[in-house]
Amino acid sequence: MVAAAIRVEATTAPTAGSALHVQDVSHQFKLHGEPLAVLERVNLQVAAGEFVAVLGPSGCGKSTLLRLVAGLEPPSAGRLFIDGELIAGPHPSRVVVFQDPTLYPWRTVWRNVALGPEAQGNLQAKRGRVAEALKLVGLTGFENAYPHQLSGGMAQRVALARALVNDPQLLILDEPLGKLDSLTRIAMQSELVSLWQNAGFTVLLVTHDVEEALFLAQRVIVFSDRPARLKTEIVNALPYPRHRGDPRLAELRHAVLAQLGLDATW
Amino acid sequence: MIAQLIRAAAPKPRGAVVALAANDEMQLITIAPAAARARGVPRLVRRASGPLLLLLLWHVLSVTGLLPDTVLAGPATVLSSTAELLASGELQAAIWTSLYRALTGLLIGGSVGVALATISGLFRLGEDLVDAVMQMLRTVPSIALIPLLIIWFGIGEAPKIALIALATAFPLYINVYAGIRNVDVTLVEAGRTLGLSQAGLIRHVVLPGALPNALVGLRYSLAVAWLALVFGEQINATAGIGYLMSNAREFFQTQVIVVCLVVYALLGITVDLIVRVLERTLLSWRPAFSGT
Structure with missing residues (x-):
């Protein structure tokens, strides 16, 4: 008798990622009772699987945009869609890596990484x-190490794994490498x-490091000063792996710095 | 290669060092600071010599008659008195009665304190309703409530336990509430993006984050529990250590009073020790300053 062998292969085929559509989004905070406009009519399309970096002066509202995309806050006006569906709240398919590792100090490295699946109730699988x-x-x-035993870089890697x-x-x-050496x-x-x-996911990266944005992303969105508006976008079609010394990267860098009003430093 | 980069650039946390083994893998090696190691006379012996000298002085003053028994009985008398009280079973019975009062009071007061702190810590409506009242009431010294407690509960066990419950509720309330409110908001947001529900956030982020403060509150509560016990047992006690003491006062038995004082102290130390062990096991994740 021949036993029929049924094999279930793990299907971890790379997914294409989600498409993001930011439609006419404005956002404001209340500061001492006065409304403070942070984002003004931002429109942005990110294709599935694309790597997009958002660049802008410090405090311009880049991180606010990420918070809206993550669903941590609803926008004051406008709408955000993920694969055509309105973003209504946080979801683990749109997970954030923050500037600080934000690890849970009472959990070991393993248990920090396992928290997402634990929250979904599928940790065993x-x-x-x-x-x-x-x-x-x-x-x-x-x-089995605890977060306090890790260096800054290691902690940020744990956050990435999580x-x-x-x-x-x-x-x-959200500037995930900003505090690393x-x-x-x-x-x-x-x-x-x-x-x-x-993995083939979509990446939306906020950074204030021009070189980092150009080295990593296919498209760099430049924001104006607060309230943040879309100023320009720079398409970087250089193939991967890129090289830091590439003169074409230097040219792009010059262009971006000019957009930020910093070309006198060139 | 990457490992080497991190090793070169990363700050080394105290007590743990990332070392590069021959096979190019990183390992955690815990190194105890030199100050933590013993030098010369063992620490325990050095620390014990002070109290022992004091005991010796007390004994000398007693046997030479400089310190009469009616003022303060000497260590020898105290020891024999302890043996008598233990042999008759009086001391054990008194300890159990007092321990029962303290722990029952703490259990009731502590539960109420933690429950109220959780309500006002987690919910803004709870805070508005509960916190102002608690902050107001905590300024009243609980000992001052004894007359009222006697009117309400009589002179049996109830006013004693009620006093301890009242006294212990506040330290736990204040610390648990502060612990919940001090939980890092970025940890809560990270939890939300990982898909934690409201209940999951409370269970996995807020409550573990509040635990260090809660344990501090527990220690405070235990300390005031003993204090309240001593006061409470002055209310017409017919059993317990306080009863033993007031009886001894009637008959000028200073040795029995000393025995009772020692028992109070030992109970306090034991319970504090339990909380320390609890802290060490529950908070093992914390980088603790070990002293220099």
Whole structure:
């Protein structure tokens, strides 16, 4: 008798990512009772699988846009769509990596990464993914360490693994490398690119580092001073892997700095 | 290669060092600071010598008659008195009665304090309703309520337990409330983006975040529980350590009073020790300053 062998292959085929549509979004805060306009009629389309960076002067409202995309706040006016559906609140398919690792100090590295699946109630099925995500960010062997035992770069890798384990369709990066030392930052920039290329999710990155935006993204959106408006966008069609010394990157950098009114520093 | 980059650039946290093994893998090695290691005479011996000298002085003053028994009985008398009280079973019975009062009061007061703190910590409506009242009431010294408690509950067990419950509710309330309100908002937001529900946020983020403060509150509550116990047991007690003491006062048995004082102290130390162990196990994730 021949036993029929049924094999279920793990289907972790790269997904194409989500498309984002920001439609006429304005947002304001209340500061001492006075309304403070942060975003003004922002329109933005991000295609599925695209890597887009948002660049702008400090405090211009870039991070606010990310918070709206993440669903942490509703916009004052306008609408945001993900794959044609209105964004109504946070969802693990649109997970955020913040500037600070925001790890839970009472959870080990493993349990920090596992929190997403635990919240979804499918931790048992996703145990393998947790290990995989930790391996992806190079932290195998640190499962039982507590956040206070990690360096800044390692903690940020844990935060990245914690996001990746949810199989995000849109990865929202809010200056995730902003507080790292420059060597770690360079290493992690290259890792981000290869993660994005392998997993195929959409990336929306906020940064104030012109070089980082150009090195990573296919398209760089430049915001004006507050209230943030879309100023220009620069399409960077250079193929990956890119090289920091590429003279074409330097040219683009010059152009972006000019847009930010900083070309006197060139 | 990447590992080497991190090693070169990362700040080294105290007590833990990232080391690069021969096979190019990172490892965590915990290194105890030199100050934590013993030097010369063992620490325990050094610390014990002070109290022992004091005990010796007390004994010398007693046997030479400089300190009469009617003022303060000497250590030898106290020891024999302890043996007598233990042999008759009086001391054990008194300890159990007092311990029962303290723990029952703490359980009632602590539960109320934690419950109210959770309500006003988690919900703004709860805060508006509960917090102002609690902040107002906590300024009243609970000992001052004894006359009222006697009128309400008589002179049995009830006013004693009520006094302890009242006294212990506030430290736990204040600390748990502060703990909940001090939870880092970015941790809550990160939890929301990871898909945690409201209940999940409370369970996985808010309550663990409030735990260190809650344990501080527990220690305070225990301290005031003993204080309230001592006062409460002055209310017409017919059992317990306080009863033993007031009886001894009637007969000028200073040795029994000393025994009772020591028992109060030992109970306090024991319970404090339990909380310390609790802290060490529940808060093992915290980087603690170990002293220099």
